[in-house]
Each structure stands twice: as C-alpha cells, then as structure tokens.
Amino acid sequence: MYATVADMRAEGVTPAMAGDTRLALLLDEATRTIDRVTGWHFEPRSATLHLDGRGTPSLWLPVPPIRLYRLALHGEDVSFSKERLVVGGAPVSPGFDGPRLTFRHGRVFPRGEGNVTVGARWGYTEADGTPEGRTPPAIRRACMLLVLRSLSPLADEASLEERTRWRVVEERTREQSYRLDTVRPAVRPLTGEPEVDTFLAPYVKPPLPGAA
Known part of the structure; x- marks a missing residue:
C-alpha cells in the first residue's frame, strides 16, 4: 500500500471515524485504484514475467524493473551482468523514457511468444x-x-456539490438547476477527484513500444 494507517492517523483520522481494519481496507482499495488508472505500480513487488521476444536488442517492459534475479531465453538462463545488459528501470531518474532491457554487443531477444522470462x-x-x-x-x-x-x-448534499463544483459551467438559482461541463479539464479525469488527479497525471503510463 502507498500509505499506512499511521499516515492516516497523522492526518487527523480518529478511531471514531474509522478503525484500523477499515483504514487498511480503504488504503488497499485506493492503492488498487491508483494502479488501475495510472497503469503502473509504485512500490517494489516481486514477479516473474513471460514476455515476447521481437528479434531486437531492446525489450520494452510493462513496468520498471528494480532488481533482476533471473533472465532466461527459451527457458535457458543467460547472464544479465552490466557488461552484457543495460537495464532501464527504477529507481527512476531524470531522463527516464520507459522501462526496458537492452543487450550489448549485438545480441538480440529472439522472436517468440512468451520466450523471454524475467x-x-x-x-x-x-x-x-x-x-x-x-x-x-x-x-x-x-x-x-x-x-x-x-x-x-x-x-450529504453539500459534499456532493463540492465534489462536482469543478465541472459546473452554468447555474440557474431560480430553477435550482445546473449544467455539467462536457469539455475535458486541463488534467484528464482519472478518479473523478480533481485534486487527486492532479497528483496522478504526471505518473500515467505512456504508450510504450511492445509493452502491454
């Protein structure tokens, strides 16, 4: 999870407002929402992926690698030393343009379906x-x-009004009606919460060559 129960307590959420168990569930739900709308995840997680080789020196990845512990081609382990492989991953630094592995010395990832294990x-x-x-x-x-x-x-009606205020372009007090803007705001809606979306927008996964 991207925040802790202790973080929420520090924000002023009291046990009367939500117990630890409920807060943990809400934090997990929020984490999953962020993963879904951005296309990335933002904490270290271990996994083995089976990817398609494309006959090129570089293999684009669906998420940045932090630390490799296995690389195999057609089931056979190969070296991923720095002398043989360049890893474009995390922690992300300025100039990061997408996660990938690139072989040195002219070697390529052979074409195939699911033939590259990382x-x-x-x-x-x-x-x-x-x-x-x-x-x-x-x-x-x-x-x-x-x-x-x-x-x-x-x-609560006041809460609902506050949550939709950013979309209102016209109000008619006498008729007690309003119209919601259909034009996209400056930040593309992700969660429906403008402040949250402002934080998330810079982290949305861009289209990457060969990465699902």
Whole structure:
C-alpha cells in the first residue's frame, strides 16, 4: 500500500471515524485504484514475467524493473551482468523514457511468444538513497486523499456539490438547476477527484513500444 494507517492517523483520522481494519481496507482499495488508472505500480513487488521476444536488442517492459534475479531465453538462463545488459528501470531518474532491457554487443531477444522470462523486483519508485527507492510522495499523497474522500459524507448534499463544483459551467438559482461541463479539464479525469488527479497525471503510463 502507498500509505499506512499511521499516515492516516497523522492526518487527523480518529478511531471514531474509522478503525484500523477499515483504514487498511480503504488504503488497499485506493492503492488498487491508483494502479488501475495510472497503469503502473509504485512500490517494489516481486514477479516473474513471460514476455515476447521481437528479434531486437531492446525489450520494452510493462513496468520498471528494480532488481533482476533471473533472465532466461527459451527457458535457458543467460547472464544479465552490466557488461552484457543495460537495464532501464527504477529507481527512476531524470531522463527516464520507459522501462526496458537492452543487450550489448549485438545480441538480440529472439522472436517468440512468451520466450523471454524475467524475474525481478518491479515498481515505479523514485531515488531516496536506498537500493529499491521509495513510493513517489505525490502517489502517497493521492492515496491518502482518496481515503479521506471516501470517509467524507458522500450522501450529504453539500459534499456532493463540492465534489462536482469543478465541472459546473452554468447555474440557474431560480430553477435550482445546473449544467455539467462536457469539455475535458486541463488534467484528464482519472478518479473523478480533481485534486487527486492532479497528483496522478504526471505518473500515467505512456504508450510504450511492445509493452502491454
């Protein structure tokens, strides 16, 4: 999860508002929402992926690798030393243009379906002096805001008005009606929460060659 129960307590969420168990569930839900709308995940997670080779030196990846622990072609392990392989991954640094592996010395990833096995710790993290990096602060904040929004009284009319105010372009007080803007705002809607979307927008996964 991108934030903790302790983080939420520090934000002023009391046990009377939500117990630890409920907060943990809401944080997990917010984390899943962020993963879904951005296309990345922002903490280290271990997984083994089976990818399609394309007959090229570079293999684009669906998520940044933090640390490789296995690379195999057609089931046979191959070296992933720095002398043989360039890893474009995390912790992400300035100039990052997408996660990929690139063989040196003219070697290629042979064409095939699911013929490249990559076992690694994966995640879009930012440098903080540790080997695996940290969850970006903006992602952590977005997670906390999603939980805070879910704890607000959504059925309350004033709350609903506040949550849709950013879309209102016309009001007629006499008729007690309003019209919602159909034009996209400056930040593409992701969660329906403008403040949250502002934090998330820079982290949305761009289209990457060969990465699903």
